[in-house]
Amino acid sequence: xxxxxTPKKLIVKIATALALLAVVMVVCSLIGSQKTSYGIFVxxxxxxxxxxxxxxxxxxxxxVVFQSLLRxxxxxxxxxxxxxxxxxxxxxxxxxxxNWTLWGRSPIAVxxxxxxxxxxxxxxxxxxxxxKSHVTGLLLAGVVVNAFFSAVIMFLTSIAKSDQVYSTIFWxxxxxxxxxFFVLWFGVGCVAAGMxxxxxxxxxxxxxxxxxxxxxxxxxxxxxxxxxxxxxAAAITAVAVSLSGLIGFVGLIIPHGVRLVFGPDxxxxxxxxxxxxxxxxxxxxxxxxxxxAPAQLPVGVVTAIVGGPFFLVLLVKYSRRIxxxxx
Amino acid sequence: MNKWWxxxxxxxxxxxxxxxxxGVKQNQDLGNTCLPIHAERIVxxxxxxxxxxxxxxxxxxxxxxxxxxNYPPAAAKKTKIGTFWQPDIEAxxxxxxxLVITVGFExxxxxxxxxxxxxxxxxxxxxxxxSDLFEAIKKIGIATGREYDANIMxxxxxxxxxxxxxxxxTKDKVSVLWVVQREPLxxxxxxxxxxxxxxxxxxxxxxxxxxxxxxPIGAEQVIACKPDVIIQPTMGQENLAEQQEKALRYWRRxxxxxxxxxxxxxxxxxxxxxxxxxxxxxxxxxxxxxxRPKLFKN
Numbered sequence: 001x002x003x004x005x006t007p008k009k010l011i012v013k014i015a016t017a018l019a020l021l022a023v024v025m026v027v028c029s030l031i032g033s034q035k036t037s038y039g040i041f042v043x044x045x046x047x048x049x050x051x052x053x054x055x056x057x058x059x060x061x062x063x064v065v066f067q068s069l070l071r072x073x074x075x076x077x078x079x080x081x082x083x084x085x086x087x088x089x090x091x092x093x094x095x096x097x098x099n100w101t102l103w104g105r106s107p108i109a110v111x112x113x114x115x116x117x118x119x120x121x122x123x124x125x126x127x128x129x130x131x132k133s134h135v136t137g138l139l140l141a142g143v144v145v146n147a148f149f150s151a152v153i154m155f156l157t158s159i160a161k162s163d164q165v166y167s168t169i170f171w172x173x174x175x176x177x178x179x180x181f182f183v184l185w186f187g188v189g190c191v192a193a194g195m196x197x198x199x200x201x202x203x204x205x206x207x208x209x210x211x212x213x214x215x216x217x218x219x220x221x222x223x224x225x226x227x228x229x230x231x232x233a234a235a236i237t238a239v240a241v242s243l244s245g246l247i248g249f250v251g252l253i254i255p256h257g258v259r260l261v262f263g264p265d266x267x268x269x270x271x272x273x274x275x276x277x278x279x280x281x282x283x284x285x286x287x288x289x290x291x292x293a294p295a296q297l298p299v300g301v302v303t304a305i306v307g308g309p310f311f312l313v314l315l316v317k318y319s320r321r322i323x324x325x326x327x
Numbered sequence: 328m329n330k331w332w333x334x335x336x337x338x339x340x341x342x343x344x345x346x347x348x349x350g351v352k353q354n355q356d357l358g359n360t361c362l363p364i365h366a367e368r369i370v371x372x373x374x375x376x377x378x379x380x381x382x383x384x385x386x387x388x389x390x391x392x393x394x395x396x397n398y399p400p401a402a403a404k405k406t407k408i409g410t411f412w413q414p415d416i417e418a419x420x421x422x423x424x425x426l427v428i429t430v431g432f433e434x435x436x437x438x439x440x441x442x443x444x445x446x447x448x449x450x451x452x453x454x455x456x457x458s459d460l461f462e463a464i465k466k467i468g469i470a471t472g473r474e475y476d477a478n479i480m481x482x483x484x485x486x487x488x489x490x491x492x493x494x495x496x497t498k499d500k501v502s503v504l505w506v507v508q509r510e511p512l513x514x515x516x517x518x519x520x521x522x523x524x525x526x527x528x529x530x531x532x533x534x535x536x537x538x539x540x541x542x543p544i545g546a547e548q549v550i551a552c553k554p555d556v557i558i559q560p561t562m563g564q565e566n567l568a569e570q571q572e573k574a575l576r577y578w579r580r581x582x583x584x585x586x587x588x589x590x591x592x593x594x595x596x597x598x599x600x601x602x603x604x605x606x607x608x609x610x611x612x613x614x615x616x617x618x619r620p621k622l623f624k625n
Contacts, residue, residue, distance in 0.1 A: 189345065
């Protein structure tokens with residue numbers, strides 16, 4: 001670490017990032033397959049851009065937390081089975097054909113949310129049963145639960161009707177649409193509150209990423225920090241997933257990218273990752289809207305195709321300067 | 328712990344403000360009531376709906392169709408609103424419709440719901456069986472002020488089907504294997520409208536009842552079900568002769584099946600038979616022609 005992080009520097013960085021986000025949001029809502037009219041701008045593009053912000057920020061922040069708690073550079077928000085749990089919930093909602101809405105949310109969103117949280121709880125529970133080496137147990141439990149639920153998803157897909165299969169696949173690939181402002185308001189609230197809470201515990205996260213023993217010697221309540229961080233990261237991921245389906249890659253590369261460029265201090269890593277994640281997903285979703293217009297690409301395709309090479313460039317350029325994971 | 332209180336207060340405030348600004352949303356019903364309205368700008372979100380609208384003489388009033396809508400030829404010249412599976416809501420709004428018609432598939436229902444939320448009038452019709460088609464034509468007729476034409480259309484379709492049935496009479500059923508996809512092999516099962524059309528055309532599905540609507544089958548079943556005729560609709564508008572050639576080459580490996588032995592493998596225009604629309608009699612006659620070439624010379 002070359003320089004010390006002062007509150008002033010942090011605020012300047014966050015403000016700059018926020019300004020950039022605002023510019024990207026406005027520019028992206030002016031681009032589209034049709035000429036921009038008031039109705040399209042306000043009712044179609046703006047809600048969609050805001051949705052992309054929420055989801056991008058949530059996934060990137062959750063990615064930061066999972067990477068530091070699991071002390072594994074391959075961790076992303078989906079590593080503990082959230083994706084397959086949510087996917088299973090979604091496909092059950094589609095197949096069972098339930099037809100009601102909860103506060104304006106479709107059954108797919110509600111089931112996906114429940115599936116995501118249920119799966120994380122299950123993985124956490126199994127991981128705890130697995131005993132002392134908590135992190136390894138958790139990771140393995142996550143991987144196995146993921147594989148198991150994916151198999152169940154594939155089974156259900158193979159017996160579903162063709163149009164049901166289609167809509168599930170679109171959902172699994174990430175499905176951005178314009179949402180009610182009511183829903184967006186609560187999405188923003190949930191994710192902002194989650195980010196704030198994670199920011200509160202970022203000093204403890206810093207200590208934890210040095211390893212359990214070091215953290216304990218610094219007087220950090222390890223179990224408490226861990227469970228709070230896990231719960232919040234899982235909750236905001238579940239919100240993101242229930243809003244937009246499974247969008248991969250954001251939660252993996254944005255935290256790494258920000259860490260490579262700005263260093264591993266969670267006090268700035270968390271807010272900056274959130275904002276950069278939002279910018280990235282807004283831009284990616286805009287590309288997904290316009291490349292093959294009037295059809296659309298799944299946004300997950302764009303995040304991977306655009307994000308992959310970009311991330312590799314960052315990796316080569318910066319990782320020589322700083323050690324991996326900043327150590 | 329002071330900062331956690333701030334967070335708690337923030338959540339409370341945010342939730343309260345949310346309800347204060349937006350109120351508790353009442354879920355509106357889909358605007359599916361069939362009140363006659365004078366729709367002047369109609370968007371069709373499915374090829375068979377476009378065909379119905381054209382057949383009702385509403386060509387002038389259609390302001391948007393999908394990229395798949397290619398019949399009648401004039402439909403292909405209309406403004407596109409995306410594909411059947413991925414309609415583009417921006418394009419629909421840009422077309423300034425006063426009525427958007429969709430079918431009941433998930434993606435389509437989803438489009439209708441989203442448009443509804445923005446205050447557009449929509450009509451969603453389920454067309455999965457032949458009886459659904461007649462219902463749908465009538466509903467669309469009512470919604471567009473063409474009830475009379477819709478009733479005539481339904482009657483003429485039924486008449487043509489009856490005439491064909493009379494011509495076929497009570498001859499033995501021809502067993503048909505309807506191939507949806509060749510590699511891997513997938514065929515039409517009993518619980519499909521394809522099955523209905525086969526039966527109208529005096530055939531019988533070589534497949535018995537199956538769990539899947541369009542079951543994947545193996546070589547064994549192809550031979551075991553002893554189809555007299557194999558029919559394979561094309562995907563899109565590719566060269567029929569070339570496809571026929573390819574199909575013959577593929578099916579040669581099942582030389583045990585009667586259809587292959589007698590060379591009764593037909594590749595037909597998929598657009599006609601895979602859309603449940605006003606061209607249903609044509610579809611049935613095409614298939615009847617495959618089953619009984621002598622009876623239906625043209």
